[in-house]
Amino acid sequence: MSLPSRRPLCRRPLCRSASSPSSPSCPSCSSQPCAATNASPYSTDQRPSARIGPGARPGTPSQALLFGDAALLAVDHGAVAGLLDDAGAASGALRGRVLIDCTNAVGPGFLLTTGEGPGAARTVAAATGARVVKAFNHSAASVWALDPPVFADGPLAVPLCGDDEAALALVRTLVRDLGCIPLDAGGLDRADQLEAMTAFLIGLWHTGQDPRPMLPPFAAVAGTDRSGLREA
Numbered sequence: 001m002s003l004p005s006r007r008p009l010c011r012r013p014l015c016r017s018a019s020s021p022s023s024p025s026c027p028s029c030s031s032q033p034c035a036a037t038n039a040s041p042y043s044t045d046q047r048p049s050a051r052i053g054p055g056a057r058p059g060t061p062s063q064a065l066l067f068g069d070a071a072l073l074a075v076d077h078g079a080v081a082g083l084l085d086d087a088g089a090a091s092g093a094l095r096g097r098v099l100i101d102c103t104n105a106v107g108p109g110f111l112l113t114t115g116e117g118p119g120a121a122r123t124v125a126a127a128t129g130a131r132v133v134k135a136f137n138h139s140a141a142s143v144w145a146l147d148p149p150v151f152a153d154g155p156l157a158v159p160l161c162g163d164d165e166a167a168l169a170l171v172r173t174l175v176r177d178l179g180c181i182p183l184d185a186g187g188l189d190r191a192d193q194l195e196a197m198t199a200f201l202i203g204l205w206h207t208g209q210d211p212r213p214m215l216p217p218f219a220a221v222a223g224t225d226r227s228g229l230r231e232a
């Protein structure tokens, strides 16, 4: 299967925006030289599909988006709109699909590039009509690679935000299969908060600060008057 043609991206860390093929510099960080490329870095036996094992096969991003019961969007946020376009989102090709969005739209200063919103997951839902679940964005790839991601105080909890119960049930199963605990965190409207929380965590992690001690044990909160924490 031939490799996908795709829009080249700026290779500069934290930029990665779509770059004009005819331009020697990136339109987003024009003062910086842009080493945009759309060539595959993989030889056949190095392809991720070969490393994953039997049952996995290479395909275009559009094919991947339509393959199986669910698709995980795990590319740079700046590439998502182009991939959805290529897959025919505008003509409804992804309507009703279960799309798991783990992207983090985090830019310089660890601020959300989606600004005041809507956030990444809601934008995907609006562009596709897919049943979007925000999940797996809040922790680093090195953690997802653990088998299982279990620490001193138990399995990692994975917050899920979505509006479709069947899609959420499927993603809960995937979370449990990883050895983690699904945490129902509300509808897709709360995905913006999950994205903002993750940007906040990334900022702390990248500046060498451990956010774990900022969370008191649940019992310490649950055992007290929580009137100040109630929903409005």
Ligand SMILES: NC(=O)c1ccc[n+]([C@@H]2O[C@H](COP(=O)([O-])OP(=O)(O)OC[C@H]3O[C@@H](n4cnc5c(N)ncnc54)[C@H](OP(=O)(O)O)[C@@H]3O)[C@@H](O)[C@H]2O)c1
Pocket: 006, 007, 009, 040, 041, 061, 073, 074, 075, 076, 077, 079, 082, 083, 102, 103, 104, 105, 136, 137, 138, 139, 140, 141, 142
């Ligand atoms: N890394 C983490 O710890 C982590 C944790 C949670 C969530 N996330 C989020 O997950 C997403 C992926 O993160 P990552 O660290 O894996 O990023 P990455 O290292 O930039 O990898 C992204 C992957 O997507 C591919 N890709 C990029 N643009 C593409 C396009 N236009 N068409 C097809 N494929 C494209 C890349 O292929 P090439 O290598 O060929 O460019 C690469 O395989 C991001 O949104 C990130 O915020 C990352």
